[in-house]
Amino acid sequence: MRKRTAGVPTYTVPEAAALLSLSQEYVYRLIHADAFPALQLRRGAGQGRYVVPAKAVEQLLDFAAKAGNCVDVAEWVDAWRATSAGGAA
Incomplete structure (x- = not known):
C-alpha cells in the first residue's frame, strides 16, 4: 500500500495478488474472465501487460x-462498474 500512499494509482498484478492474498495466476484468470477490474496495456495485437487500479483493490x-x-x-x-465513471477507475 506504500505505492498508493505515494500517489501511484495502480498495482501490478503481483502486487494486487499479494494484497488480496491470492496467487498471481488466479488474479490473471479473474481479469481474463472479466471478473476483476484491470487495464490492459499493449500495442497492436501483441502481448501486453495488465495493471490493476489501486482504487478497485482498496474499495x-x-x-x-x-x-x-x-x-x-x-x-x-x-x-x-455501475458506480464508476464509464466502468473505469
Whole structure:
C-alpha cells in the first residue's frame, strides 16, 4: 500500500495478488474472465501487460470489511462498474 500512499494509482498484478492474498495466476484468470477490474496495456495485437487500479483493490477490501459476510467478487465488480465513471477507475 506504500505505492498508493505515494500517489501511484495502480498495482501490478503481483502486487494486487499479494494484497488480496491470492496467487498471481488466479488474479490473471479473474481479469481474463472479466471478473476483476484491470487495464490492459499493449500495442497492436501483441502481448501486453495488465495493471490493476489501486482504487478497485482498496474499495473491494473496504466493501468486504463493511459487509460482514462473504463477498462475491464478480457481483462486486458489476456494482463497482455501475458506480464508476464509464466502468473505469
